[in-house]
Amino acid sequence: MPNADDIVVVDRVSKEFVLHHNRVDSLKGRFVGLFHRRHRPRREHFLALSDVSFSLARGEAIGLLGRNGSGKSTLLQIVAGILKPSSGTIATRGRVAPLIELGVGFHPELTGEENIYLNASLYGFRNREIRQRVRAIVEFSELAHFIDIPVKNYSSGMYMRLGFSIAVHLEPDVMLADEILAVGDATFQEKCRDRIAHLRRNGMGIVLVSHSEDQVRSICDSFIRLDGGRVVESGRLGSTPRAHALGGGI
Amino acid sequence: MATYAHAPLAPTAKARGLKGLAAYSDMLANFVRKDIQVRYQGAALGFLWSLINPAVMIGLYIFVFSDVFRSTQPHYPLYLMAGILHWNLFSQITGQSCDTLIANAGLVKKIYFPRLLVPISSVLFNVVLWLLAIVLLFALYPFIGGQAHWTLLAYPFALILFLAFTFGVTLILSVLNVLFRDLKHLIDVALLFLFWVTPIVYQFHRIPPHLREIFALSPLVEYILIFRGILYSGHLPSIHIMGAALLWTAATLGVGLFVFHRHADNLVERL
Numbered sequence: 020m021p022n023a024d025d026i027v028v029v030d031r032v033s034k035e036f037v038l039h040h041n042r043v044d045s046l047k048g049r050f051v052g053l054f055h056r057r058h059r060p061r062r063e064h065f066l067a068l069s070d071v072s073f074s075l076a077r078g079e080a081i082g083l084l085g086r087n088g089s090g091k092s093t094l095l096q097i098v099a100g101i102l103k104p105s106s107g108t109i110a111t112r113g114r115v116a117p118l119i120e121l122g123v124g125f126h127p128e129l130t131g132e133e134n135i136y137l138n139a140s141l142y143g144f145r146n147r148e149i150r151q152r153v154r155a156i157v158e159f160s161e162l163a164h165f166i167d168i169p170v171k172n173y174s175s176g177m178y179m180r181l182g183f184s185i186a187v188h189l190e191p192d193v194m195l196a197d198e199i200l201a202v203g204d205a206t207f208q209e210k211c212r213d214r215i216a217h218l219r220r221n222g223m224g225i226v227l228v229s230h231s232e233d234q235v236r237s238i239c240d241s242f243i244r245l246d247g248g249r250v251v252e253s254g255r256l257g258s259t260p261r262a263h264a265l266g267g268g269i
Numbered sequence: 270m271a272t273y274a275h276a277p278l279a280p281t282a283k284a285r286g287l288k289g290l291a292a293y294s295d296m297l298a299n300f301v302r303k304d305i306q307v308r309y310q311g312a313a314l315g316f317l318w319s320l321i322n323p324a325v326m327i328g329l330y331i332f333v334f335s336d337v338f339r340s341t342q343p344h345y346p347l348y349l350m351a352g353i354l355h356w357n358l359f360s361q362i363t364g365q366s367c368d369t370l371i372a373n374a375g376l377v378k379k380i381y382f383p384r385l386l387v388p389i390s391s392v393l394f395n396v397v398l399w400l401l402a403i404v405l406l407f408a409l410y411p412f413i414g415g416q417a418h419w420t421l422l423a424y425p426f427a428l429i430l431f432l433a434f435t436f437g438v439t440l441i442l443s444v445l446n447v448l449f450r451d452l453k454h455l456i457d458v459a460l461l462f463l464f465w466v467t468p469i470v471y472q473f474h475r476i477p478p479h480l481r482e483i484f485a486l487s488p489l490v491e492y493i494l495i496f497r498g499i500l501y502s503g504h505l506p507s508i509h510i511m512g513a514a515l516l517w518t519a520a521t522l523g524v525g526l527f528v529f530h531r532h533a534d535n536l537v538e539r540l
Binding site: 046100 | 448
């Protein structure tokens, strides 16, 4: 039952995809399909998630374990609001920021600073709110010297650092991550972990998709394991103190 | 945390979707600015490039219709421009905005934001480019035979209605274009066809009398007659024409919004 402290509540969520074999997305194809049986599209219904429930409280982290194709990423997309569940409900409190792919929406021709505005506004930030954070973002990313050149000239590491810095400065209430919780070299990764630990102490929750049980064990308070879209195992990882879990920076 | 920690637990997409649309106004501004910046970067004349295409087109039509076909229409350049600039607005928006969902697929599949913002930002981008041309028309207005009629006051309303109509068409096309990727080619052909069955470069009364009623059913014909009435002849067309344009606008916008809302969430899976 929903708890006052919950920031994500996923309740009996199922997601059915329609697989389009011989998918026809052209008018020409439709026309050909009238005459050639072989080219006619077939539809198959595929249950990517079946009756999945979990909840996440402030400051907690939950790990989603499972093999490829078990539905983890679909679940993450549903929590992010990108996909609609076929049945069941999903509720979140506050701002949900995906750390799934860094620098989504960056335009290569724009400078780092212009991309900060572009990217942050995609999450519903007003430009004046972004202006207050630009300095902190730039400082965190250690890109002050490069912030006024187009990001097409960035190395992939610089690109990731900028994307990460924006994501962790949006003050999300829920962070959705796909294995990556830190980018850059060892020193920078340390800084990433510190920042995330800091955000967690302030109440941010994390939904972490991972293949690695060790990673989940070291970071999360609870986990669910998916197989074929169903929850096959779930439980708490109470034995590990959270502070220690996040890189020991606390 | 800071601002949203005490917000109620809400269904994910909905809460931020409709109510939050206003919060995204800066995103629209950033998007339009980005598109303009990227399109004209490095060009010394920048923005002015957007004028070259219409200027050449208008010049050619003036030559062909006043010098080759010897049109007797007084102030033909104004007559032509009143029609063609609004046609350009329609054709550019529908021609370019319909595949914005596909062009922005990477974004739409990775971040949640109200999907309606994608077509809106594309329409706004085209409107901004077009504004330069219409400002120029008004600057030239007194010199090419334009009179200061009271009907000019109706122009902003007509323009808003026309944009609403165009937006409705764009919404319908952008949904259809995801389902049928080759629709773009058909749209290009349809636009060419529509250009010539709309009295833009020629006069409405040149259309054979038995066909006029049929032509007048086209919303584009109605809007061109309205704009020409306002900017050229100084009197509004008949109430039937204006009523028909209004009905078309309400219908297209209604159907467009309905179709888009209905399909926006599922479209993500097909992008």
